[in-house]
């Protein structure tokens with residue numbers, strides 16, 4: 001693993017009196033796809049929300065390219081190169097597909113490079129190009145996920161975080177989305193993937209972390225995690 005450009009250390013966060021994350025250490029290097037797996041309620045969404053500034057950390061640090069972002073607002077974190085595709089996709093339902101995509105570029109100056117990126121997203125997801133002027137609410141689940149990912153890459157992130165890629169989607173849609181993530185990754189965007197379907201996560205990712213009740217319990221390559229008895233028993237359903 002090369003030197004990580006993104007590093008979280010001893011990160012803690014929660015909701016009011018309730019502490020959810022307990023001293024999380026996690027790093028991503030350039031070019032990596034890293035997955036985060038764990039049971040319902042383990043704190044995966046809370047971690048992504050803390051990284052993207054939706055939830056203030058109570059302790060610890062979040063550094064990207066040497067810049068400390070813990071406690072920064074969502075705008076600064078987005079400008080720092082972190083995009084978040086949230087659980088449930090959260091599109092602007094009554095806005096067109098194209099306008100949803102353009103929202104991802106809201107911090108960028110309108111111009112040729114934004115138009116080029118829009119073209120790139122439309123080429124990557126032809127189904128979005130065909131539906132560019134439809135309201136986002138009319139998209140299928142898979143198309144909504146394409147739109148949410150497209151919106152994420154419109155900010156030109158260094159790190160794209162995706163919360164639940166496959167949730168509620170048919171296997172074919174998940175395959176298409178996985179292929180596009182590999183394509184996105186090849187353009188130099190690192191990916192942090194939260195995924196319920198552990199096999200999908202480990203197939204896509206180079207490395208992974210297991211989070212258990214707000215603590216990282218394992219960190220290893222995908223190959224090692226696939227062999228790990230604790231992972232097989234808890235998440236793959238095979239001892």
Ligand SMILES: Nc1ncnc2c1ncn2[C@@H]1O[C@H](COP(=O)(O)OP(=O)(O)OP(=O)(O)O)[C@@H](O)[C@H]1O
Pocket residue numbers: 015018020038039040041042043044045046047
């Ligand atoms: N807004 C909130 N207020 C209070 N507690 C919350 C809130 N959101 C989440 N929690 C609690 O934080 C813990 C972690 O939740 P989180 O949503 O991060 O889990 P998760 O790993 O993403 O789970 P899932 O796999 O179900 O998406 C849970 O105990 C949950 O009840």
Ligand SMILES: [Mg+2]
Pocket residue numbers: 044045046087163
């Ligand atoms: Mg979640």
